[in-house]
Amino acid sequence: MGSAETHNQSREAVLARIRAALKAQAVRPEPATHSPVFPPVGKDLLATFHAACAANLMELVVTRSWDETAGALRAALTSVPTGEVFVEDAPELRQSVDSLETPVRWSSKGIPQENAVATITGCEALVAATGTIVVASERGGRGGSVVAPCHIVVARESQLVPDLEAAFAHLRAESIAERNSFVGFITGCSRTADIEKIIVIGAHGPRRVVVILQMDS
Amino acid sequence: MRSSAAAEFLRKAAEKAADVAHRQTIRRNISSYDLSVGRGKLRFSDWEEARRRCAEIKWEAINHLDKYLLEFEQKVQARGGHVFWASNAEEARQYIEDLVTSRGVKLVVKAKSMVTEEIHLASALERRGVEVLETDLGEFIVQLRKEPPYHIVTPAMHLSRADISRLFREKLEGVTSDEPEELVAAARRALRKAFFAADVGITGANFLVADAGMIALTTNEGNARLCTALPRIHVAVAGIEKVIPRLADLALLWPTLATAGTGQHLTTYNTLIGGPRQPGEQDGPEEFHVILLDNGRTELLADPEQRDVLHCIRCGACLNACPVYRTVGGHTYATTYPGPIGSVLTPHLRGLEGWQHLSYASSLCGNCTSVCPVRIDLHHHLLHNRRNAVEKTRHGWLENVSFRAWRWTMMSSARFGFAGRVGRFAVRFVNKLGLSGTIIDPMRTWTRHRSLPEVPRESFRQLWRKRHGQR
Numbered sequence: 001m002g003s004a005e006t007h008n009q010s011r012e013a014v015l016a017r018i019r020a021a022l023k024a025q026a027v028r029p030e031p032a033t034h035s036p037v038f039p040p041v042g043k044d045l046l047a048t049f050h051a052a053c054a055a056n057l058m059e060l061v062v063t064r065s066w067d068e069t070a071g072a073l074r075a076a077l078t079s080v081p082t083g084e085v086f087v088e089d090a091p092e093l094r095q096s097v098d099s100l101e102t103p104v105r106w107s108s109k110g111i112p113q114e115n116a117v118a119t120i121t122g123c124e125a126l127v128a129a130t131g132t133i134v135v136a137s138e139r140g141g142r143g144g145s146v147v148a149p150c151h152i153v154v155a156r157e158s159q160l161v162p163d164l165e166a167a168f169a170h171l172r173a174e175s176i177a178e179r180n181s182f183v184g185f186i187t188g189c190s191r192t193a194d195i196e197k198i199i200v201i202g203a204h205g206p207r208r209v210v211v212i213l214q215m216d217s
Numbered sequence: 218m219r220s221s222a223a224a225e226f227l228r229k230a231a232e233k234a235a236d237v238a239h240r241q242t243i244r245r246n247i248s249s250y251d252l253s254v255g256r257g258k259l260r261f262s263d264w265e266e267a268r269r270r271c272a273e274i275k276w277e278a279i280n281h282l283d284k285y286l287l288e289f290e291q292k293v294q295a296r297g298g299h300v301f302w303a304s305n306a307e308e309a310r311q312y313i314e315d316l317v318t319s320r321g322v323k324l325v326v327k328a329k330s331m332v333t334e335e336i337h338l339a340s341a342l343e344r345r346g347v348e349v350l351e352t353d354l355g356e357f358i359v360q361l362r363k364e365p366p367y368h369i370v371t372p373a374m375h376l377s378r379a380d381i382s383r384l385f386r387e388k389l390e391g392v393t394s395d396e397p398e399e400l401v402a403a404a405r406r407a408l409r410k411a412f413f414a415a416d417v418g419i420t421g422a423n424f425l426v427a428d429a430g431m432i433a434l435t436t437n438e439g440n441a442r443l444c445t446a447l448p449r450i451h452v453a454v455a456g457i458e459k460v461i462p463r464l465a466d467l468a469l470l471w472p473t474l475a476t477a478g479t480g481q482h483l484t485t486y487n488t489l490i491g492g493p494r495q496p497g498e499q500d501g502p503e504e505f506h507v508i509l510l511d512n513g514r515t516e517l518l519a520d521p522e523q524r525d526v527l528h529c530i531r532c533g534a535c536l537n538a539c540p541v542y543r544t545v546g547g548h549t550y551a552t553t554y555p556g557p558i559g560s561v562l563t564p565h566l567r568g569l570e571g572w573q574h575l576s577y578a579s580s581l582c583g584n585c586t587s588v589c590p591v592r593i594d595l596h597h598h599l600l601h602n603r604r605n606a607v608e609k610t611r612h613g614w615l616e617n618v619s620f621r622a623w624r625w626t627m628m629s630s631a632r633f634g635f636a637g638r639v640g641r642f643a644v645r646f647v648n649k650l651g652l653s654g655t656i657i658d659p660m661r662t663w664t665r666h667r668s669l670p671e672v673p674r675e676s677f678r679q680l681w682r683k684r685h686g687q688r
Contacts, residue, residue, distance in 0.1 A: 011302040014457065014511045018283045021519035029276050029525070029592060032269035037469065039262045111500045114413050130472075130483050141499035142446035146439050146486075164468035177429045177464060181296060181495045181505075182445075185471070185487040190439040192401055193479065194355035194371060195378050196242075197249040200401040203354060204408065205439025205486070 038129070041162040045128040046213075049160060052131025056188035057201065059210040064217065069154060070096040072212045073120065077102060080150050083117035088140035090122055093154060107140045118150040119143075119206075124183070125170050126155055126211065129163040132187045133211065134171075136180035145186060151206040157216045222551060223574035230545040230578075239375060239546060246374045247537050253480025254534075260472070260482045271473050272592040274466045275528035278427075282518065285427035285460045286509060292430020296492030298505040306336035309508050313338060313419075313452055316506065317347050320450060322416040326408075328434070328441035329353035330421025331369050331531060332454050332510060335553040335566070338419070349419075350411050352440035354404050361388050367547035369554060370478050370533035375546060408440070418444030418502070422455035423474065423530070425507075429464040431491035432507065435474060435484045442486055451490070451502040457509050458518075458527035464489075470530070477532040477590040513566040523598055526561055528591040535585035535595055541578050550575065557585035561598040564606070573606035637676045644672045 042048045046062070053060040061072040073096055077085065087097050089108040097104060097120065105113065112119055121140035123133050133153050135145045145151050161167050167185075171177050190205030201207050233239055258264045278285055290300040303309035317325070325347055327339065339349040339360075351360040355372035359365065361384055366372030373381065382395035389403045420441050422432040432453050434441045445451050461470065467487070475481045494501035518524055536542045536556030547555040552563045552575070560575035576599045579585075585595040626632045647653050647669070654664040675683075 008302055010304040010308055010511075013304055014302045014509070014515065015283055015286075017511065017515035018286075018457070018518060021515050022280065022282065024519065024521045026276070026280055026521040026524045029272040030269055032273050033266060034270070035263065035266055037261050037263045037267040037270065038472075039260075107499050114409065132483060137495070137498045137501065142442070142501050144499075146442045146446065164471065165465065168465040168468050171464065177431060177489065177491065181490065181492040181498060181501055183431075183489040184442065185483070186485065187483040187487070188485045190437070191485055192354045192438045194353070194358070194373055195376075195381055195397045195400055197246050197253075197371070198378075198397045200397045202405075203401055203438035203440070204352065204405060204412070204443055 038163065041129045045160045045162060046157070048162075049126060049128040049131060049213075052129065053211060056131040057209075058131060058188060059208070061210065061212045063212060063214045066092070066095055066214070069212055069214050070099055073097065073152065073154070074100060076150075076152050076210045076212070077118060080118045083115060084113060086112035086116045086119040086140070086144060086148065088121040088144055090139075093120060093122065096154065107144060111141060112143045112147040114147075116148040118152060119145065119148045120152045120154065121145055123153050123155050123159060124174070124176055125167050126160050126213070127162075127164055127167050127185075128160055130187055132164070132167070132185050133209070134167055135184045135186060136176055137182045138180055142182045142184075145184060146190075146205045149202065149206055150208040150210070151186075152210045152212065154212050154214070156214055160213075220571040220574065222571050225551060226549060226574055226578070229549040229551075233546045233549050234544050238377075240544070242375060242377050243543055243546065246371065247543060250480065250537050254476065255480070257476040257480035257482060260476070264476075267469060267473050268590055268592050270469055271530075271590055272525075272528060274461060274470065275530070275591050276525070278461050279458060279518070279524060279527045281462075282457060282460065285462055286425075286457060288427040289425050289430055289460055290509075292427075293492060293505070293507055296430065296495065296505075298430075298492040298507060300507050300509060302509045303511065305512050306510075309336050309454060309510050309512075310338060310341045312506075312508060313454075314341060314345055316450070316452065317342060317417060318345060320416065322347055322450070324411060324415045325349045325417045325419055326352050326411055326415040326440075326444050326448065327356075328418070328420040328436065328444045329356050329372070330419070330454060331366075331553060332421050332456050333419060334366060335512065336454070336510065338454070350408065350415075352408050352412070352438075352444060353436070354401065354438060354440075357404055357408065358384065361385075365548065365553075367555075368533060368536055369531055369556075370536075375548070412440075412443040412447050415444075415448045417450040417452060418448040419452045419454065420444055422453050422459055422507075424467065424470065425455055425460040425509075426464050426467070426489070427460055427462050429489065429491060431464070431489040433467060433471075434488045434490065435471070435486070436488070437479075437481075437485045439486055442488055445488070445490055445502070446500060449502050450504045450506070451493070452506045452508065453490075454508045454510060457511055457514055458529070473590045474530050474532050477530075477534040477588065517562075517565045523561075523565075523601055525591075525593050526558075526565075526598060528593055529558055529562075530591055531558075532590055534588040534590065538584040538588045540580055540582065540584070545578070550578070557595045557599070558593070561593075561595055561602060564602055569602070569606050570610050573602060573610060576600075576602040576606065634676070634678065641672045641674065641676070644669055648672075 125134040358373040424433040493505040
């Protein structure tokens with residue numbers, strides 16, 4: 001489409017109209033005081049995150065070692081029907097997943113299939129106040145967190161941040177938005193309320209989201 | 218002069234206002250929304266300050282629109298994405314039609330997007346022989362019914378689960394009840410294969426983030442995520458007013474949009490996309506196209522009085538708050554954007570002459586203004602549109618003569634007094650004969666739904682003189 005782009009005559013026309021329009025000054029809105037708009041986040045991020053997960057209908061399992069994490073993964077998968085599990089190809093996940101009996105497709109070997117029964121990925125951060133999981137392309141791709149009916153996230157305690165503001169500061173500090181063409185903030189399960197405003201869990205994405213959070217020893 | 222759109226509006230408004238089943242469905246939906254938003258606001262310690270901050274962010278973006286759009290464009294292009302600027306709907310459609318034709322596209326999956334409704338994209342692609350599937354549940358339902366969306370956030374708000382069940386039984390497989398779970402599952406099954414088979418995913422954009430060069434998409438179902446993960450081409454269409462300066466602004470805009478839109482604190486999926494699949498990434502489209510659409514927006518920008526209408530983040534709160542919207546329903550407006558924001562915006566997008574009547578589809582109660590998360594002064598803008606319509610459009614001679622006569626009467630105390638005597642006599646006469654509201658009553662538009670009050674024989678001035686003597 002290179003040709004269309006070089007012949008995008010309207011680009012200059014639209015920009016010229018914008019610049020001409022902005023010559024007239026608009027009145028500034030009533031200034032904000034910039035005092036906090038959200039209640040302060042409690043010191044205990046784990047407890048805050050736990051409560052937010054419960055409100056968002058996400059499961060949270062706290063573990064203390066890689067062995068416990070592997071056990072939690074196995075437990076989470078027992079209620080998943082048999083079938084292929086898609087896993088982000090990361091060293092920590094290799095360690096925990098190798099002991100599973102289910103057929104696994106590693107992210108290095110292709111994208112999650114239409115019939116994948118679950119996906120397992122890491123994350124960039126967990127937001128305590130909102131119960132949000134931040135993922136990006138490098139965590140199992142764009143499909144890794146949305147294609148299967150069950151998404152299991154393996155995270156470390158150090159990945160907990162208090163609120164969205166801190167999450168964006170983390171994205172900036174780690175250049176995550178620069179490094180990835182996709183960054184996703186996931187808060188709860190796929191849902192819809194398009195029929196009479198009745199909430200139904202499990203529209204096109206996962207109906208079950210499990211966070212396995214390993215404490216830093 | 219009354220346009221044909223205005224006559225049609227009045228006809229449909231009268232019909233919908235009397236439709237009890239419709240009112241029940243809307244009341245059920247909006248009561249549930251109100252409850253949820255009330256709870257959602259409790260998650261803020263200062264909702265009013267959040268609104269002021271959002272208004273500041275959007276003011277900053279809109280009043281430096283060229284700067285932020287160029288920054289956005291440059292960053293998207295740096296990742297290998299294409300940015301196309303469209304002056305109008307036709308240019309935007311043409312670009313996408315050329316794209317699907319040159320790539321041999323058969324199937325398009327679409328996420329919910331009001332701007333693609335505005336440019337009538339789906340029907341244009343269908344004329345090219347491309348199958349277009351709406352994947353948001355509400356949009357999927359109205360697409361099956363061959364209807365436009367009823368509401369900008371809840372497209373199928375006007376339908377009960379029984380209506381939807383009837384529709385699905387007719388068009389889809391495996392539907393036996395009107396349980397929402399079963400209906401959602403049926404839609405999921407129907408669309409699942411399409412996500413994997415489609416060549417192109419089309420989305421809108423809730424925000425265009427300048428400093429990151431990314432579009433932000435907000436969705437609960439996950440359909441927009443599948444649309445942007447699986448097909449080999451992603452096309453995003455956005456109005457130029459969607460730009461915001463900084464990624465960090467989303468820390469406030471996302472919760473505010475979600476709260477005003479549905480009452481959730483955060484929508485399930487808030488997704489940022491900045492380009493096609495990058496080297497080293499496992500998946501994602503090979504091509505990423507963003508269409509920046511003007512289509513009348515720069516005209517609105519040129520009016521500093523109404524420029525803040527471009528701050529709108531399309532949350533739908535003003536629709537739900539509007540007593541007129543709740544009574545006449547979304548389809549009566551016959552516009553892409555219904556409700557207060559649509560009544561303000563449509564005359565700018567489609568012309569004041571044909572659409573000024575929407576400025577009167579308001580009780581001026583101001584509820585829309587009070588709920589707007591970016592503090593757009595909606596009801597005053599309706600008044601601005603009324604004034605502009607008087608200044609800029611043609612009027613019938615009767616209207617001109619009437620207002621001149623009115624002005625002449627009001628300019629003198631004697632003439633005003635005389636007009637009062639005539640008026641009181643006329644109202645008593647009409648009431649006595651029982652003519653009020655009948656075909657020969659010149660005030661029929663007003664009196665057929667309302668009774669005239671009993672009119673006293675004497676005016677206020679006469680009574681005053683009687684009680685206090687001449688002063």
